[in-house]
Amino acid sequence: xxxxxxxxxxxxxxxxxxxxxxxxxxxxxxxxxxxxxxxxxxxxxxxxxxxxxxxxxxxxxxxxxxxxxxxxxxxxxxxxxxxxxxxxxxxxxxxxxxxxxxxxxxxxxxxxxxxxxxxxxxxxxxxxxxxxxxxxxxxxxxxxxxxxxxxxxxxxxxxxxxxxxxxxxxxxxxxxxxxxxxxxxxxxxxxxxxxxxxxxxxxxxxxxxxxxxxxxxxxxxxxxxxxxxxxxxxxxxxxxxxxxxxxxxxxxxxxxxxxxx
Ligand code: PEP
Numbered sequence: 720x721x722x723x724x725x726x727x728x729x730x731x732x733x734x735x736x737x738x739x740x741x742x743x744x745x746x747x748x749x750x751x752x753x754x755x756x757x758x759x760x761x762x763x764x765x766x767x768x769x770x771x772x773x774x775x776x777x778x779x780x781x782x783x784x785x786x787x788x789x790x791x792x793x794x795x796x797x798x799x800x801x802x803x804x805x806x807x808x809x810x811x812x813x814x815x816x817x818x819x820x821x822x823x824x825x826x827x828x829x830x831x832x833x834x835x836x837x838x839x840x841x842x843x844x845x846x847x848x849x850x851x852x853x854x855x856x857x858x859x860x861x862x863x864x865x866x867x868x869x870x871x872x873x874x875x876x877x878x879x880x881x882x883x884x885x886x887x888x889x890x891x892x893x894x895x896x897x898x899x900x901x902x903x904x905x906x907x908x909x910x911x912x913x914x915x916x917x918x919x920x921x922x923x924x925x926x927x928x929x930x931x932x933x934x935x936x937x938x939x940x941x942x943x944x945x946x947x948x949x950x951x952x953x954x955x956x957x958x959x960x961x962x963x964x965x966x967x968x969x970x971x972x973x974x975x976x977x978x979x980x
Pocket of ligand 1: 734897901902903940941943961962964
């Protein structure tokens with residue numbers, strides 16, 4: 720079923736990566752709020768808006784977003800509640816800072832910081848137990864796609880990371896399909912490639928629980944802009960977007976939110 724037919728909302732998330740100080744986060748959120756609230760159309764309640772600032776700007780962003788339709792998610796988290804893990808941040812710390820969800824397994828964390836499927840298998844349940852909504856990022860490299868290994872890669876990433884997640888929790892999972900070759904390259908995936916991957920990911924979830932698969936959100940990420948957002952978000956198995964570069968300016972991000980509504 721399509722998102723609308725299955726009653727799934729649309730989720731538009733902006734990943735700032737390592738950009739913006741707290742003071743910049745505050746003015747960004749104020750501007751985004753004004754753009755979303757000031758638009759001529761009444762807000763589409765079916766479109767959820769999420770911003771993912773760096774750790775140090777979470778609190779400022781959450782304060783500025785208070786009482787609006789903007790939710791604040793973090794970009795990473797450690798799986799343990801506390802301990803000798805220098806430089807890491809726990810789920811409770813994210814909640815305290817005002818986050819209500821967290822990106823996990825972003826390809827930049829996998830490529831540069833040794834994020835593993837084994838750690839993700841612990842991080843996703845830890846996020847759920849703390850009351851944070853996890854967004855699991857998956858996606859194949861260019862080499863894997865040309866070798867015909869896209870489905871094998873996705874099956875492995877989704878299977879490992881969600882192994883310990885219950886069928887109930889599976890329905891609350893957000894999976895962002897982000898082909899590596901499309902991230903930050905301006906080289907957005909073709910509509911049929913996105914739909915094919917989205918439907919494959921939903922089938923993987925359905926093998927665990929058909930009901931959960933109908934409710935879970937599958938997002939697309941990779942060079943999304945205000946020009947291509949509307950076409951991508953209407954695909955049957957796409958329930959939203961994860962936006963990097965184009966989320967850094969409030970006007971561009973607001974235009975993407977508007978395109979999704
Ligand atoms: C991302 O960082 O998740 C992403 C999709 O980046 P971009 O939109 O810049 O390709």
